[in-house]
Amino acid sequence: MGDRVALVDYGAGNLQSVRNALKAVGASVTVTAxxxxxxxxxxxxxxxxxxxxxxxxxxxxxxxxxEALRERVEMGGAPFLGICVGMQLLATRGLEHGETRGLGWIPGEVRLIQPHDPQIKVPHMGxxxxxxxxxARGHQVIEPGEAYFLHSYHFVVEDPHHVAALTDHGEGLVAAVARGNICGLQFHPEKSQAYGLATLARFLEWRP
Structure with missing residues (x-):
């Protein structure tokens, strides 16, 4: 029997697509609140x-x-993957619709994408x-490739060593973050076809 993967259901995720993608790469997934x-x-x-x-x-x-997430991830060391806003919630705070507290696991804040070039459209989509x-080369989860993005806000990380990957949308935007057993993806692996499935498969094999 493989590792048990908890896909957290809090009314704000693309649960079925993510569940199906994880199952497609062999995960034993429980969608749970x-x-x-x-x-x-x-x-x-x-x-x-x-x-x-x-x-x-x-x-x-x-x-x-x-509290359960802190116990299992921050204290217990379980491999953790945040996807899209699930990655952004790792920040200290978000500035969308006022200031909101994040989990604070990776210091930084989530701000509106404001390109200098008016030809660059927001949201960053596609x-x-x-x-x-x-x-971050050699990280067991993050590898170069092409992925599907859909976001208007981006994670501005305090410590550049927590930035695992960038994407370019008029400027460098954080595409992935990593710290110890914590990993986050701004892109949607469940919509990123072969590259996304390969990323999820690497997460399942990751032994941080």
Whole structure:
């Protein structure tokens, strides 16, 4: 039997697509809003679609979920993957619809994309390159490729060593973050075809 993957259900994620993609690469997935199931999981995936504020409020509205995530991931060392706004929630705060607290696992803030070139459209939508940072080469989850993005806000990370990959949309935007057993993807692996499935497969094999 493989590792048990908890896909966190807090009313703000593209759950079925992410679940199907994880199952396609062999994961044993439980979609759950139960903190005890998160504590019992070997790996945890936090999806997220919508605004930072709505996702943060939704996550905190599930009794005991933030505490369970901290126990299992920050203290217990379980491999963790945040997807899209699920990655952004790792930040200290988000500035969408006012200032909202994040999990604070990777210091930084989530701000509106404001390109200098008026030809650059927001949201950043569609396929774009994922360029791995030199210090992150060899990371077991993040590899270069082409992925599908859809976001208007981006993660501005305090410590550049937490930036695992960038994408270019008029400027370098964070495509992936990593710190210890915590990994986050701004792109949608469940919509990124072969590259996305390969990324999820690497997450399942990751032994941080």
């Amino acid at each position: 139960d903190p005890d199931a998160v504590r019992a999981a070997d790996r945890i995936v936090l999806p997220g679609v919508g605004s930072f504020k709505a996702c943060s409020q939704g996550l905190r509205a599930v009794p005991g979920m933030v 396929w774009n390159a994922v360029a791995v940072m030199p210090h």
